[in-house]
Amino acid sequence: METNITNLQVETLASLKSYADAAKVSAPITPPPPPPPSKPPQPKPPLKxxxxxxxxxxxxxxxxxxxxxxxxxxxxxxxxxxxxxxxxxxxxxxxxxxxxxxxxxxxxxxxxxxxxxxxxxxxxxxxxxxxxxxxxxxxNTRWSRVTLSHVFTGKEPDSPAYSPEALHEELFTHNPNYMSFIIRQYPSWIRNPKNFTNGQTSSISFAFEDPDGTHAQCLIGTSLTAFGNLRCTLKAWVSPKKTAQKP
CATH class of the missing domain: 3.30.70 (Alpha-Beta Plaits)
Known part of the structure; x- marks a missing residue:
């Protein structure tokens, strides 16, 4: 029985230096292990x-x-x-x-x-x-409260600061974003309006329905127009600190 050996096989056999090398050449190629099974989707955590x-x-x-x-x-x-x-x-x-x-x-x-x-x-x-x-x-729909800064108070020698109704009417007339909200508490001055000086600007706050808080998050950092001022900035509401009364 004749055995046909190619030149490539001869060169391969000639390069072997030990039985271990020969075993490596003759050993069958082991296929790579299969990838691990993908993890099933985890259930969403319950709502807080x-x-x-x-x-x-x-x-x-x-x-x-x-x-x-x-x-x-x-x-x-x-x-x-x-x-x-x-x-x-x-x-x-x-x-x-x-x-x-x-x-x-x-x-x-x-x-x-x-x-x-x-x-x-x-x-x-x-x-x-x-x-x-x-x-x-x-x-029981949740509310969000925000602060609007740099609002003209309207305080003049012959007129008091704007009322909550006047503030609401001004914001509602000139701001489509404000018009789309269900207002639950009209805008009101954070500081005592009796202490305003003539021509001063100050901050107001108002509350609106916001079931998941996303409306307030989108508003923070944007601006509204009030009494001609285009740069009235919306900020997150921070409760004013209570000052200790002197004994």
């Missing part, structure tokens, strides 16, 4: 409590705080009422709080504030009979 939808249960009349049900009893009763209804069992109340007007703010895992309102209205009968007399249930 302060970002969950909220609703306000308005009660009839102001109630003595001592006679109000405890937070634990309220959350337990609300969740039991929701669990009994198949349409509302996906909603879970995580916290409640009473307001100064004896209204109940409800924070829950729900698709939206309006969906939470509809859900609570669906079990209103059981809530009313067990806990409190309900007047109405409305969404």
């Amino acid at each position: 409590r302060n970002l969950l939808p909220q609703a306000v249960i308005q009660t009839k009349g102001k109630t003595d705080p001592k006679s109000l049900p405890s937070f634990v009893d309220l959350v337990t009763t609300l969740n039991k009422s929701l669990h009994k209804h198949p349409k509302h069992s996906h909603v879970r109340v995580v916290g409640v709080k009473w307001t100064a007007a004896s209204n109940l703010v409800v924070c829950a895992e729900a698709p939206s504030p309006s969906a939470l309102v509809n859900t609570l209205k669906g079990v209103q009968a059981s809530i009313t009979s067990n806990l409190l007399i309900i007047k109405d249930i409305i969404p």
Whole structure:
């Protein structure tokens, strides 16, 4: 039996210096290992409590705080009422709080504030009979407050500083961004307007509906027009520091 050996094979064999080198040449080529399996997408973390939808249960009349049900009893009763209804069992109340007007703010895992309102209205009968007399249930839409600087006060020897109504009318007339907001608190002077000097500029603040805070974030650093000044700058609201009263 004849064996045909090519010149390349001869050169390869001639270059071998040991049995180990020969084993390397004759060993089969091992394919590379397969890539590791891709990780499945991680579930989104649950929303923080302060970002969950909220609703306000308005009660009839102001109630003595001592006679109000405890937070634990309220959350337990609300969740039991929701669990009994198949349409509302996906909603879970995580916290409640009473307001100064004896209204109940409800924070829950729900698709939206309006969906939470509809859900609570669906079990209103059981809530009313067990806990409190309900007047109405409305969404608890969050507000954002911003500061607008370099606004002409309008203070002159024969006229006081502009009123909140005048400030609102001026901003509403000349600023499309301001027109698009649902204003909840009219613009007001941060400093006492009685201390203004003639022709002075000062800062005002106003509040508007901002469910997730994105409107305020987009506004910070931009400008609005007020009384001819094009450079009234919007800034983040900072609560003024309380000065200690002298004894």
